[in-house]
Amino acid sequence: MHFDWSYFWQQLFHPGGAFLEGLWITILVSLCGQAIGLAIGLPMALARMARMPVLSYAARAYILAMRGTPLLVQIVFIYTGLAAADLLRFHDWQAGPFSLAGNVQAGILALGLNEGAYMAEIFRAGIDAVDRGQTEAAKALGMPPAMILRRIVLPQALRVVLLPIGNQFNIMLKNSTLVSIIGVSEMLLVTETINSATFRTFELYSVLAIYFLALTSVWSLALRWIERRMDAGRTQADSASARAGAMAAAALSEAA
Amino acid sequence: MSGAGVEVVGAEVVIAAEGVEKWFGSRKILNGIDLMVRRGEVVVLIGSSGSGKTTFLRCIDHLETFQAGRIEVNGHPVGYHDRRGRMVEDREANIARRRRDIGMVFQRFNLFAHMNVLENIVIAPVRVRGEPRGEAERRARDLLARVGLPDKADAFPAALSGGQQQRVAIARALAMRPAVMLFDEPTSALDPEMVGEVLAVMRDLARDGMTMVVVTHEMGFARQVAHRVVVLDGGRIVEAGPPERVFGAPEHPRTQALLGAVLH
Numbered sequence: 001m002h003f004d005w006s007y008f009w010q011q012l013f014h015p016g017g018a019f020l021e022g023l024w025i026t027i028l029v030s031l032c033g034q035a036i037g038l039a040i041g042l043p044m045a046l047a048r049m050a051r052m053p054v055l056s057y058a059a060r061a062y063i064l065a066m067r068g069t070p071l072l073v074q075i076v077f078i079y080t081g082l083a084a085a086d087l088l089r090f091h092d093w094q095a096g097p098f099s100l101a102g103n104v105q106a107g108i109l110a111l112g113l114n115e116g117a118y119m120a121e122i123f124r125a126g127i128d129a130v131d132r133g134q135t136e137a138a139k140a141l142g143m144p145p146a147m148i149l150r151r152i153v154l155p156q157a158l159r160v161v162l163l164p165i166g167n168q169f170n171i172m173l174k175n176s177t178l179v180s181i182i183g184v185s186e187m188l189l190v191t192e193t194i195n196s197a198t199f200r201t202f203e204l205y206s207v208l209a210i211y212f213l214a215l216t217s218v219w220s221l222a223l224r225w226i227e228r229r230m231d232a233g234r235t236q237a238d239s240a241s242a243r244a245g246a247m248a249a250a251a252l253s254e255a256a
Numbered sequence: 257m258s259g260a261g262v263e264v265v266g267a268e269v270v271i272a273a274e275g276v277e278k279w280f281g282s283r284k285i286l287n288g289i290d291l292m293v294r295r296g297e298v299v300v301l302i303g304s305s306g307s308g309k310t311t312f313l314r315c316i317d318h319l320e321t322f323q324a325g326r327i328e329v330n331g332h333p334v335g336y337h338d339r340r341g342r343m344v345e346d347r348e349a350n351i352a353r354r355r356r357d358i359g360m361v362f363q364r365f366n367l368f369a370h371m372n373v374l375e376n377i378v379i380a381p382v383r384v385r386g387e388p389r390g391e392a393e394r395r396a397r398d399l400l401a402r403v404g405l406p407d408k409a410d411a412f413p414a415a416l417s418g419g420q421q422q423r424v425a426i427a428r429a430l431a432m433r434p435a436v437m438l439f440d441e442p443t444s445a446l447d448p449e450m451v452g453e454v455l456a457v458m459r460d461l462a463r464d465g466m467t468m469v470v471v472t473h474e475m476g477f478a479r480q481v482a483h484r485v486v487v488l489d490g491g492r493i494v495e496a497g498p499p500e501r502v503f504g505a506p507e508h509p510r511t512q513a514l515l516g517a518v519l520h
Contacts, residue, residue, distance in 0.1 A: 137425075141428070
């Protein structure tokens with residue numbers, strides 16, 4: 001086996017501008033996708049838990065479709081499928097120095113819509129993990145439902161969902177490679193492009209893997225730091241019940 | 257039925273329940289309960305488990321629905337409104353408004369785990385009643401002193417013993433200035449050495465003239481504090497009267513069996 005170490009080190013520590021741009025696109029797409037997922041997730045969870053059957057079944061159908069079909073298919077469907085059907089075309093968007101290509105928008109949207117379904121299930125597990133007695137006590141004090149949700153249930157549920165949401169972002173970082181299928185020049189596609197010119201396949205994909213590992217590791221450290229900060233402001237019994245809920249939610253997100 | 261105890265004869269009616277019936281599926285849990293509670297009265301509900309006493313108490317606050325009859329607090333039905341003679345379940349916002357005047361203390365305390373003691377007490381007066389925060393906090397500290405926990409304002413519930421949590425829960429309910437306090441087995445989840453401190457607070461409340469409905473197995477408390485003891489069995493009231501009579505000369509075989517089981 002021939003492994004060109006000098007090429008490997010060079011790519012690892014002095015990557016070209018195209019690769020760095022790919023890294024930026026990977027981060028951008030992941031963050032935006034996650035933001036959309038979070039924005040969709042909570043209302044979707046509430047809809048899923050709503051007593052109104054129309055809402056609940058609509059949310060269920062959404063979650064079923066998003067979790068039951070491949071993300072890759074969803075990405076192609078949203079970018080290519082919708083355009084082919086003349087339903088929705090993504091146009092490049094420019095505002096001053098900022099620009100966002102149509103396929104990047106489609107990629108972000110697809111990742112976000114997909115993530116929203118997983119977020120919904122995590123939020124639902126988190127809300128379920130809050131002891132029923134909390135809601136009853138709030139009701140007994142005369143709080144209306146929206147206040148109970150906002151002041152009593154959600155603050156406690158958020159502690160429970162933090163860890164599973166963090167794990168889910170780890171998956172998001174890796175899933176972002178899938179938008180390469182619609183030509184978004186994130187790290188994988190940039191690597192493929194360089195490879196087609198140099199054929200240093202092993203070296204290049206090693207570098208790519210290391211970059212992803214670095215991204216997910218940095219995120220894991222950040223998550224652990226956040227978690228420790230939250231644990232510090234929390235008392236024992238509270239954190240025990242929250243942790244039980246977090247485990248339930250994590251198991252749920254893994255099973256998905 | 258002997259009606260209200262001597263101290264409260266003629267006082268205005270706070271709770272009026274009439275023919276309350278409830279089913280869980282095909283099982284009938286409440287079988288026509290009539291109960292009237294006057295201002296300042298302390299009514300203790302006793303009965304074996306499954307007799308319907310807790311379910312009935314929760315119906316008063318509309319934490320449980322019921323299918324027939326009506327319950328009024330301060331002259332207003334709770335959780336329902338009349339529509340051409342039929343009782344229809346109210347909108348959540350209206351139910352919430354009715355619940356403001358009814359204090360509830362739960363077996364498992366249910367303090368808000370993410371708030372300290374002061375915030376637990378203050379949140380409802382501030383957010384629900386719109387009281388100024390400073391005023392609410394001042395009253396919360398008074399209430400904490402009243403339940404014997406003046407130095408626990410900043411503690412989180414998980415750092416308190418069961419008895420302390422329950423006393424905070426009582427203070428939290430009182431902060432809404434309820435017309436009546438409902439207690440659902442307030443000492444059943446406590447270690448024996450903590451039962452006394454909670455009962456002492458309840459005894460003080462009763463002495464101060466609070467209207468109270470208490471579901472409990474603490475017969476000593478019932479005997480000393482209740483104006484009226486109401487015995488439930490199979491979802492109906494089988495006996496009611498002043499504690500001296502119910503405990504001293506129980507008429508109904510269920511009461512005799514119940515007291516026998518508890519006292520011996």
